[in-house]
Amino acid sequence: MxxxxxxxxxxxxxxxxxxxxxxxxxxxxxxxxxxxxxPPAVVAAVTKAVSRVVPRLNRYPDREFVELRTDLADYLQRSGGVAVRPEQVWAGNGSNEVLLHVLQAFGGPGRTAIGFTPAYSMHPIISATVGTRWVDGMRGVEGHGVFDLGVAGVVAQVREHRPDLVLLCSPNNPTGTALPLEIVEAAHDAAPDAVVVVDEAYAEFARPGTPSALTLLEGRDRLVVTRTMSKAFALAGARLGYLAASPDFIDALRLVRMPYHLSAVTQAVASAALTHAPELLxxxxxxxxxxxxxxxxxxxxxxxxxxxxxxxxxxxxxxxxxxxxxxxxxxxxxxxxxxxxxxxxxxxxxxxxxxxxxxxxxxxxxxxxxxxxx
The missing domain is CATH 3.90.1150.10 (Aspartate Aminotransferase, domain 1)
Structure with a gap:
């Protein structure tokens, strides 16, 4: 047996x-x-929002979470000055689920993902869960700091391994270092058949002048930027992550998400929190x-x-x-x-x-x- x-x-x-x-x-x-x-004012707003949806928990939530996607798009535009439309936004139960959706849709058996170690430890784990081969790309290959990434090193490794997905972190976890946009652009151009994911879970903490890859989305349908409300928004317990990408990319994620994957309570909590973004941030x-x-x-x-x-x-x-x-x-x-x-x-x-x-x-x-x- x-x-x-x-x-x-x-x-x-x-x-x-x-x-x-x-x-x-x-x-x-x-x-x-x-x-x-x-903060107490946000607690009150979240509690009120949840109380409105609890009587209707006998019904499934909005499968397309339209209100929340609109609120997230508004936040990205207000905070970063980048025009992001609701149809460019996707969300899940933490950014790990959002990343899982990306790997489910564009990874899988016979496909390869590359990240540059050390980086977020969940990237290879999520890749493994969907049978995607993981490649540990190297940092410091250009003779700079041991944790540094340079354009030439990224391009060389991407061309060598020809991945289906390239995962970058900015700011990077665990080093805390942000990437210049030239590296994101170089990775995107060197991998014309790959999805390029920029994990910006800690973007709100970046020092002044640090650019976001959100500014590169226009005209790049293979580029994805992931964010979370767990860190700067102090909502780790709420489990809400999201991404911005092209509308066609978002359509692809619908093929792999579970039905009604975002509960009505999660949607209510996140939208209420976003209306109080200044207090939370x-x-x-x-x-x-x-x-x-x-x-x-x-x-x-x-x-x-x-x-x-x-x-x-x-x-x-x-x-x-x-x-x-x-x-x-x-x-x-x-x-x-x-x-x-x-x-x-x-x-x-x-x-x-x-x-x-x-x-x-x-x-x-x-x-x-x-x-x-x-």
Whole structure:
């Protein structure tokens, strides 16, 4: 008789599921959540919106979520000055589901996706779930910083592997670095038969002057830009991600989505939140202050933080990253071990959370720093 392991798809055997630790600690800075609670005015608006739809939960929700797509398009136009129409917008239960729709429609057996490691760890996992071959593209191949991407390196790797999908992150997770638009354009032009996805989950935290790939959508039907309301909007628990692309691209996603995949409650919560975008985004600047403070103070401790355009900081210079992770946990602080030797990633939280993290690092740094060669 076959076991479950025997029945599992061969390409999934031996794999580990995604899992960031969910521990009860005083200071949780490991999953890039927004540390600030939803403002009372937004709570009231969301509660009122949900109360309106609850009596009608006996009926299926709007399958096309037209009101929400209109609200998302309006937000993108207001915040980025880019003309995005509702028919160019798609949404799902978190940006991971949106990315899954893209991989379901344009990936699959016999097709290849490429990303540039280190990058968002869910990209290869989502690719695997739909049987898409994953290629770990390399960073730092042009002799620049180990985490840097350059036009020549991206173009060379895209041409070599001839992928069906190219996945880019800007700002990148876990490094926090944003991409110049020249790289997006170069990847798009070097892969004329591929979908190019730019994951902009942390776009609202970017430093002034950082461009969005939304400005490149016009005339590029194979380009997709994904966003989320989990981070800057402080709505990780609501699970609402979205993308902008051409109307033809959106039509293709309808072929793979489950019927009525966005509940009436999710649609109501997201639309109500979007009407209060200024209040929800009011913490972004405060978080950026803490992010830049972390970079400056870790540098002063002799560590090697990466300047970030996101709401987190990747920092290196640790002798044993896992040992530092454990020591921070013993101080009641949970950060993220992203599997990069000598590095950890910390979310920029409230001033009090940053105080706790930096206080612990001031204590730990003298004995946890990586020895520098003479």
């Amino acid at each position: 076959s076991t479950i392991a025997d029945l599992l798809r061969p390409d999934l055997r031996g794999r580990s599921p995604y899992g960031a630790p969910q521990l009860d600690v005083p200071v949780a800075l490991n999953t890039n959540e927004n540390s600030y609670a939803v 009011g913490t972004v600047e405060a978080i950026k202050v803490q992010r830049d403070r972390i970079v400056a103070e870790l540098t002063g401790l002799g560590l090697d933080p990466v300047p970030s355009d996101a709401n987190f900081v990747l920092f290196g210079g640790l002798d044993d990253a896992r040992a530092t992770w454990q020591s921070l946990l013993e101080h009641g602080i949970l950060v993220r071990d992203v599997g990069i030797a000598h590095h950890l990633r910390v979310t920029a939280g409230t001033p009090e959370e940053t105080d706790a993290f930096l206080s612990a690092m001031r204590e730990l740094a003298p004995t946890h720093r990586q020895e520098q060669p003479l």
